[in-house]
Amino acid sequence: MALYRRIPGAIAVITLTNPPVNALSCTVREAIYETVKRATADQEVKAIVLCGANGKFCGGADIKEFSREMRGPPLVPMIDMIEESEKPVVAVIEGVAFGGGLELALGCHYRIAHSGAQVGLTEVTLGLLPAAGGTQRLPRLIGVPAALDIITTGRHVSAQEAVRLGIVDKVTDSSAMEEAIEFAKTVAGEPMGPRRLSLWTAACPEDLDSLLEGALVRIRQRSRGALAPVACVQAVRAAASLPFAQGMKKEQELMAYLFTSGQARAMQYCFFTQRAAARWTTPSGASWENTKARPVRQAAVIGLGTMGKGIAVSLSRAGIPVIAVETEQKRLKAGRKAVNSMLTRESQKRGLAEAHLGSISFTLDLRKLRDTDLVIEAVFEDMALKKQIFSKLSSVCRPDALLCTNTSGLNIDEIASAASRPELVVGTHFFAPAHVMKLLEVVCGPRTSPVAVATAMQLAKRLEKIGVVVGNCSGFVGNRMMRPYTEQAYYLLEEGARPEEVDLVLEEFGFAMGIFRVMDLSGLDVGWRSRKELGLTGPKLPPGTEARSRGGKRYSPLPDILCESGRLGQKTGRGWYLYEKERVATPDPWLQSFLEDYRSRFGIQSRRVGQDEILERCLYSLINEGFRILQEGIAASPEDIDVIYVSGYGWPRHRGGPMFYAWMVGLPKVLDKLEHYHRTHPDIPNLAPSSMLRKLVARGSPPVHQWRALIQQHSSQL
Numbered sequence: 001m002a003l004y005r006r007i008p009g010a011i012a013v014i015t016l017t018n019p020p021v022n023a024l025s026c027t028v029r030e031a032i033y034e035t036v037k038r039a040t041a042d043q044e045v046k047a048i049v050l051c052g053a054n055g056k057f058c059g060g061a062d063i064k065e066f067s068r069e070m071r072g073p074p075l076v077p078m079i080d081m082i083e084e085s086e087k088p089v090v091a092v093i094e095g096v097a098f099g100g101g102l103e104l105a106l107g108c109h110y111r112i113a114h115s116g117a118q119v120g121l122t123e124v125t126l127g128l129l130p131a132a133g134g135t136q137r138l139p140r141l142i143g144v145p146a147a148l149d150i151i152t153t154g155r156h157v158s159a160q161e162a163v164r165l166g167i168v169d170k171v172t173d174s175s176a177m178e179e180a181i182e183f184a185k186t187v188a189g190e191p192m193g194p195r196r197l198s199l200w201t202a203a204c205p206e207d208l209d210s211l212l213e214g215a216l217v218r219i220r221q222r223s224r225g226a227l228a229p230v231a232c233v234q235a236v237r238a239a240a241s242l243p244f245a246q247g248m249k250k251e252q253e254l255m256a257y258l259f260t261s262g263q264a265r266a267m268q269y270c271f272f273t274q275r276a277a278a279r280w281t282t283p284s285g286a287s288w289e290n291t292k293a294r295p296v297r298q299a300a301v302i303g304l305g306t307m308g309k310g311i312a313v314s315l316s317r318a319g320i321p322v323i324a325v326e327t328e329q330k331r332l333k334a335g336r337k338a339v340n341s342m343l344t345r346e347s348q349k350r351g352l353a354e355a356h357l358g359s360i361s362f363t364l365d366l367r368k369l370r371d372t373d374l375v376i377e378a379v380f381e382d383m384a385l386k387k388q389i390f391s392k393l394s395s396v397c398r399p400d401a402l403l404c405t406n407t408s409g410l411n412i413d414e415i416a417s418a419a420s421r422p423e424l425v426v427g428t429h430f431f432a433p434a435h436v437m438k439l440l441e442v443v444c445g446p447r448t449s450p451v452a453v454a455t456a457m458q459l460a461k462r463l464e465k466i467g468v469v470v471g472n473c474s475g476f477v478g479n480r481m482m483r484p485y486t487e488q489a490y491y492l493l494e495e496g497a498r499p500e501e502v503d504l505v506l507e508e509f510g511f512a513m514g515i516f517r518v519m520d521l522s523g524l525d526v527g528w529r530s531r532k533e534l535g536l537t538g539p540k541l542p543p544g545t546e547a548r549s550r551g552g553k554r555y556s557p558l559p560d561i562l563c564e565s566g567r568l569g570q571k572t573g574r575g576w577y578l579y580e581k582e583r584v585a586t587p588d589p590w591l592q593s594f595l596e597d598y599r600s601r602f603g604i605q606s607r608r609v610g611q612d613e614i615l616e617r618c619l620y621s622l623i624n625e626g627f628r629i630l631q632e633g634i635a636a637s638p639e640d641i642d643v644i645y646v647s648g649y650g651w652p653r654h655r656g657g658p659m660f661y662a663w664m665v666g667l668p669k670v671l672d673k674l675e676h677y678h679r680t681h682p683d684i685p686n687l688a689p690s691s692m693l694r695k696l697v698a699r700g701s702p703p704v705h706q707w708r709a710l711i712q713q714h715s716s717q718l
């Protein structure tokens with residue numbers, strides 16, 4: 001709702017009241033209409049102040065209403081009505097003014113912000129555009145180039161930048177409300193015509209076309225295939241070239257097109273699932289609601305390799321004092337240098353005068369961890385080494401210290417078996433670079449206690465990461481699903497495709513990089529080491545093993561051959577591609593002839609592999625593994641899998657995540673295709689449709705949010 005009160009000085013104050021973010025729900029819009037009409041009709045009122053309750057102006061339209069039938073007054077005429085008011089309307093921007101919230105403020109005649117506030121036209125992140133006049137008013141207010149950037153990225157703009165750009169008229173460190181009331185008194189009675197943005201002309205550069213072209217190129221690089229940012233560019237073009245009324249018409253047309261698109265639905269799904277991941281539960285009945293996290297006042301990181309360094313920086317940035325431990329003086333020194341320079345760079349980027357250098361201490365002595373609340377072990381993926389460390393930690397650390405292992409797939413239960421308190425052992429799978437990537441898989445072993453899960457999830461929040469609770473199995477959720485995906489990519493090469501063909505299809509789908517470019521970036525030795533550990537290649541392989549078969553299943557030795565011949569990817573200048581210029585991948589003629597020789601050596605008839613087949617075999621095998629994960633209870637819900645993929649594996653947000661995508665494509669189609677590919681490749685068991693997929697199809701393919709209830713009938717590993 002919106003509360004109305006009259007205060008001395010002939011001011012009407014309208015307060016949006018809809019916790020937690022004062023979203024513009026149907027009731028709020030109705031109340032705004034009513035209260036603005038009341039204020040404009042009241043002879044005693046000379047100016048109107050519009051604010052939000054609880055220190056937040058407005059989080060925009062109520063996103064939950066997008067999936068329901070539209071009720072109540074629309075935003076556009078409501079904002080027009082405010083702009084048309086003869087009495088000045090002053091918006092008080094505290095906390096946030098996002099999306100429709102900022103558009104509402106742009107309809108006001110003045111905007112006064114608190115210094116801690118943020119503004120933004122965030123609709124593009126929900127697959128939409130600012131369709132309450134934002135695409136037309138913002139360019140008129142701050143010019144086309146700045147507005148184009150804000151509208152197409154949806155980025156959050158600080159109050160300081162907002163005043164510099166002219167989005168707000170004033171920023172204050174003290175009470176924005178008091179400032180606005182005093183200001184409103186000074187402008188009462190003035191003509192408001194010059195303050196109506198709809199009457200302004202957008203300042204436009206001469207080379208508008210090249211500005212817009214440049215924006216489209218950046219959009220394609222950032223989010224290939226996404227419709228909303230492209231529509232945003234078209235709407236801004238309209239603001240630059242058409243009168244306001246026609247621009248608004250264009251805005252509405254583009255919005256109608258986006259609103260019904262699957263992409264908007266997918267991105268709104270991502271918005272809610274990301275928040276829902278924090279509300280974890282386990283089948284034992286433990287949950288975020290009934291389990292209290294332990295406070296973490298001091299943490300330690302063991303191992304200052306790539307992951308350890310990033311984790312230490314993340315902890316320090318969150319204000320948690322860290323003890324960083326290494327085994328050798330030389331490594332400690334190198335680690336200290338790298339961490340300090342990462343922190344300095346971070347501080348410079350954030351415009352801080354000093355880095356948090358003081359909050360990390362470096363030591364070779366494990367005994368220094370005796371008072372630590374939480375330890376994150378981040379050494380190599382070596383089970384024996386990890387177990388040794390956990391055994392030592394058990395004797396060094398306090399009995400209630402949480403012991404975390406950063407592993408991308410090792411058995412948490414086995415690691416925990418080396419600790420005297422296995423219930424306090426939890427997996428924390430960070431993603432590289434750990435100080436940048438948002439995802440944290442919180443892995444529960446069978447003995448992990450609810451308090452350990454709660455503490456790790458609380459830590460994720462403090463580190464500004466998205467924690468997702470998963471069960472213990474090889475590769476957990478994310479990496480386990482990657483295996484069939486990468487395997488299909490190798491098989492496609494064996495059958496006739498080229499790396500660049502496979503990558504192009506995946507990039508057209510929306511991944512920032514195709515799988516072969518990803519492997520070249522992370523290094524072919526990473527996968528090779530883990531295959532060696534699993535006995536799929538290397539000395540553990542029994543003599544006489546067939547090159548292209550392991551345990552009766554198809555196997556591709558292609559990545560092993562490349563790796564063993566020194567083609568490790570970008571770091572050696574060649575992998576699946578050639579890197580003559582740093583980081584620029586070019587198709588390698590050598591690889592082409594190598595693949596031809598390989599095919600003839602193994603009697604493989606090369607064929608042209610179509611784009612649909614590439615996409616379906618890669619994605620559906622990954623999705624199929626997702627269904628198996630659900631069936632085994634390794635993930636609590638399809639939503640959790642989708643959050644993992646969108647926030648940790650570059651799955652395009654506008655496709656919602658693998659499980660959501662499967663539902664959008666149609667589960668019967670996914671099932672049908674998997675059956676087809678499995679019939680053609682019976683030696684690839686991953687292609688055999690999972691029983692969970694079959695069950696969902698048999699139940700009429702219910703929407704994703706209904707799957708959880710069906711899954712709960714199965715066993716859970718969480």
Ligand SMILES: C/C=C(\C)C(=O)SCCNC(=O)CCNC(=O)[C@H](O)C(C)(C)COP(=O)(O)OP(=O)(O)OC[C@H]1O[C@@H](n2cnc3c(N)ncnc32)[C@H](O)[C@@H]1OP(=O)(O)O
Nearest residue numbers: 021023059060061062063064098099100122123131132275
């Ligand atoms: C056309 C389209 C128009 C005109 C639009 O306006 S589209 C909406 C544009 N608005 C946004 O994009 C803002 C979205 N919200 C946020 O970015 C953040 O929620 C926040 C910065 C406003 C607050 O962040 P924080 O304090 O961390 O809190 P949460 O993100 O956890 O949110 C708390 C709960 O509020 C729900 N929420 C937030 N915004 C909206 C909204 N606009 N409509 C409906 N519900 C909203 C959010 O989902 C959280 O609830 P739960 O999901 O946890 O139940």
